[in-house]
Amino acid sequence: MNVLFVSIDSLSRHFLDVYPEIDVEFDVETDNLDRFAERAAVFDTHYAGSLPCMPARREWLTGTQEFLWRPWGPVEPFDETLPRLAREDGIVTQFVTDHYHYFQHGSHGYYEDFNGFEFVRGHEFDAWQTTPRYPDEALLAQVTMGEDAPDAHQSAPDPDNLGFMNRAQYARNVDDFEDESDFFAPKVFDATAEWVRDVGEWDQWFCYVDSFDVHEPFHVPEPYASMYTDEDPRDPDLVNWPYYGRVDRGQSELTDRQLDFVRAQFAGKITMVDRWFGRVLDALDETGAWDETMVVVTADHGHFLGEHGWVGKPQAPMYDVLTHTPLFVHHPDAARAGERIDALTSAVDLYGTILDELGVEADHRHSRSLSPLLHGERDEHRDWAIYGYWGSSVNVTDGEYTYLHPCDESVDAECYSTEMMNALGWFQPREPEYDAEAGEFLPYTESPVWKWETYATGRHDDPMLFDVTDDPEQADDLAGADTEQEDRMRSLLVDAMEHLDAPPSQYERLGLP
Amino acid sequence: MADTIEYCLRNVDGETRERLAGGAGTDADATSDADTGAEIVEQRCLQRCGDCYRAAFLVVDGRLETADSHASLLSTHLAEASDR
Numbered sequence: 001m002n003v004l005f006v007s008i009d010s011l012s013r014h015f016l017d018v019y020p021e022i023d024v025e026f027d028v029e030t031d032n033l034d035r036f037a038e039r040a041a042v043f044d045t046h047y048a049g050s051l052p053c054m055p056a057r058r059e060w061l062t063g064t065q066e067f068l069w070r071p072w073g074p075v076e077p078f079d080e081t082l083p084r085l086a087r088e089d090g091i092v093t094q095f096v097t098d099h100y101h102y103f104q105h106g107s108h109g110y111y112e113d114f115n116g117f118e119f120v121r122g123h124e125f126d127a128w129q130t131t132p133r134y135p136d137e138a139l140l141a142q143v144t145m146g147e148d149a150p151d152a153h154q155s156a157p158d159p160d161n162l163g164f165m166n167r168a169q170y171a172r173n174v175d176d177f178e179d180e181s182d183f184f185a186p187k188v189f190d191a192t193a194e195w196v197r198d199v200g201e202w203d204q205w206f207c208y209v210d211s212f213d214v215h216e217p218f219h220v221p222e223p224y225a226s227m228y229t230d231e232d233p234r235d236p237d238l239v240n241w242p243y244y245g246r247v248d249r250g251q252s253e254l255t256d257r258q259l260d261f262v263r264a265q266f267a268g269k270i271t272m273v274d275r276w277f278g279r280v281l282d283a284l285d286e287t288g289a290w291d292e293t294m295v296v297v298t299a300d301h302g303h304f305l306g307e308h309g310w311v312g313k314p315q316a317p318m319y320d321v322l323t324h325t326p327l328f329v330h331h332p333d334a335a336r337a338g339e340r341i342d343a344l345t346s347a348v349d350l351y352g353t354i355l356d357e358l359g360v361e362a363d364h365r366h367s368r369s370l371s372p373l374l375h376g377e378r379d380e381h382r383d384w385a386i387y388g389y390w391g392s393s394v395n396v397t398d399g400e401y402t403y404l405h406p407c408d409e410s411v412d413a414e415c416y417s418t419e420m421m422n423a424l425g426w427f428q429p430r431e432p433e434y435d436a437e438a439g440e441f442l443p444y445t446e447s448p449v450w451k452w453e454t455y456a457t458g459r460h461d462d463p464m465l466f467d468v469t470d471d472p473e474q475a476d477d478l479a480g481a482d483t484e485q486e487d488r489m490r491s492l493l494v495d496a497m498e499h500l501d502a503p504p505s506q507y508e509r510l511g512l513p
Numbered sequence: 514m515a516d517t518i519e520y521c522l523r524n525v526d527g528e529t530r531e532r533l534a535g536g537a538g539t540d541a542d543a544t545s546d547a548d549t550g551a552e553i554v555e556q557r558c559l560q561r562c563g564d565c566y567r568a569a570f571l572v573v574d575g576r577l578e579t580a581d582s583h584a585s586l587l588s589t590h591l592a593e594a595s596d597r
Contacts, residue, residue, distance in 0.1 A: 161563065161564075163562075163563025163564055163566065163567055164562050164563040164566055165560070165561075165562040165563045166563055243559070243560055244558075244560060245519075245554075245556070249516075249517050249552065249554075250517045250519050250554055250572065250574075250575055251519060251559065251572050251575040251576075253575060314556075315556050315557055391557075392557075422523070424521075424522050424523035424557055424558065425521075425523040425558070425562060425565060425566070426558075427562045428523075428562055428565070428566045429566070455522045455530075457522060457556075457557040
C-alpha cells in the first residue's frame with residue numbers, strides 16, 4: 001500500500017460543507033474536497049493533540065503526544081520518524097511543502113529523513129528574498145492592520161528593520177508574484193500531482209504533503225480574493241494578517257469591516273487550496289493509483305476568525321474552533337469507504353495508521369492505529385483525547401463533552417528535551433538554560449534529557465465544560481452547573497494523564513489529584 | 514493615557530512581570546492596573562519576535578514601544594496617568 005498524507009494547515013472544519021454542524025456566512029466552494037469525501041471515510045470526531053504547528057507534526061511523524069513534556073521543537077534522537085522507518089523498509093519517501101517552520105529556528109529533524117523533499121519558498125516569514133528593500137506599500141499596510149485600524153494605531157512594518165519575523169519579509173517574498181500559479185498552494189499541489197504521475201517506477205511509496213495554506217497571511221490572488229467579498233481586496237485599509245488575540249482590544253482589535261474581510265479572504269484561500277488539491281486528485285485518477293494508495297487529508301488545527309471574540313491562535317480557551325479538526329481517509333480496501341465515522345480519534349493516531357498501512361512494524365508510542373476502524377473491525381476507538389499547548393491548560397474530550405482545565409500560572413512548567421529550545425520564544429536563536437538538570441525523566445525512552453522550568457501561560461481561570469453534541473459552537477459553559485459531567489470529565493483527564501505517565505509536576509500545576 | 518498595555522512573557526524578567534502582573538491576567542481575563550489606568554494583558558507571544566529578541570518592549574494600544582528597560586517604558590505611562 002502507498003500512502004499520500006496531505007495536511008492543509010489551519011483548515012477550520014466549520015468552513016467546509018462536509019462538516020455542516022456550524023453555519024458560516026459563505027457557501028465556501030470546495031468541490032474537490034467534496035468529491036474526495038465521497039470516496040473517503042469522513043471522521044466526525046477527530047481532535048488535535050499537541051499544538052500548534054510543529055508539535056502537531058511531531059505527533060503525526062513520530063507518534064509523540066508531546067505537549068505534556070515540551071513545546072515546539074525538533075525531532076528528538078529517540079524518535080522514530082515515519083520517513084526513516086519507511087525508507088528502511090524499502091519504501092521511497094517524498095516530502096512536498098511550503099511550510100518554512102521546518103527550516104526555521106527551533107525545529108529540525110522533520111524533513112531530513114525523506115529520500116527527497118521539495119520546498120516551495122517564501123511563505124509567511126520564510127527568510128527568502130532580501131530584495132526589493134522597499135516592497136509594495138499597499139501590501140505592507142495590509143500585512144499589519146491597515147490605515148483603517150481602530151484608533152489608527154497600526155503602522156506598516158519597517159522594511160529597514162533587520163530583526164527576525166519582520167512582516168516586510170512576506171511582502172518582499174511575493175513582490176514579483178503576478179499569476180495564481182506563483183502562489184504557494186498552487187506550487188505545492190502542482191508539484192505533488194507531478195510527483196504522483198512520475199512515481200510509478202517505484203514499488204511502494206510514502207508522500208507527505210504539508211501545505212502551509214490556508215495559514216495566514218490571508219493574501220490570495222484573484223478570483224479568490226473577490227469571491228466572498230465586495231471590498232477591493234487591495235485596499236490598504238483592509239488587513240489580511242491580523243495579530244492574534246481579542247478582536248475588541250489591543251493590537252489584535254478589528255473593526256467589523258476588517259473582520260468580515262479577513263473571513264472572506266480565509267474562505268477564498270480555502271477555495272484556492274481546494275482547486276489545486278483537485279490537481280492531485282486528477283493525477284490519482286489518471287494513474288489509477290487510487291487502487292493501491294491510502295490518501296489521508298487533515299489539518300493541524302483551525303483558526304479563530306471572530307469566534308468567541310478571538311482571532312488567530314491566541315492565548316484563548318481551547319475551543320473546538322482550534323482543536324476539532326477535519327479528517328478524511330481514502331483506503332481502497334476499507335469497509336468504511338464513503339461512510340461517516342463518529343468514533344473519537346486523535347491526531348497522534350495517524351502515525352500508527354500510516355505505519356500499519358505501509359506494512360512497517362514499529363512501536364507506536366502514543367498512537368493508536370485507525371486501521372481497525374477503517375476496515376470495519378470495530379466501531380469504537382478511544383475513550384479520551386487530550387490536547388493543548390505545552391505549559392498551559394490541559395484539555396480532554398470523550399467525543400460528547402469537552403472539558404478545559406486551567407493551570408496555575410504561578411507554578412512554572414517543566415520542559416523536557418535533549419535540546420534547549422526556547423520554551424516561550426520559539427522562533428528566536430536559542431539560549432542556554434543554565435539551571436537545567438539532566439536525567440532519565442521521560443517514560444517512553446531511557447535517553448537522558450534536560451529538564452528546566454519556565455513561565456506557565458494561563459488561558460482561563462476556571463474549568464470550562466461543553467456538551468459538543470448538543471452545542472457544537474460551545475456557547476453554553478456547563479461548568480459549575482452540571483457537576484456530575486464536570487467531575488466525570490475531570491476524572492477522565494486524570495485517567496488520560498496517568499495512561500500517558502505524565503510528569504508529577506503536571507498534577508501540581510493543574511491542581512489535580 | 515493608555516487603554517491597553519500588552520507584554521510578552523518571553524520579554525520580561527521576574528520583577529517586571531510581578532510589577533505588571535499586579536494588573537494583569539491572561540489574555541482571556543485581563544484586568545485593570547490602578548497605576549497606569551490601563552488594561553494589562555500578558556501573553557506568551559505577541560508575534561513581535563524580532564523586537565522581543567533585541568529590546569524591552571510593550572505594545573500600547575496596539576503600537577510597539579521599545580526601550581532599554583520596561584521601567585523606562587512604564588514610567589511614561591505612569592506619568593501620563595498621574596497627570597490626569
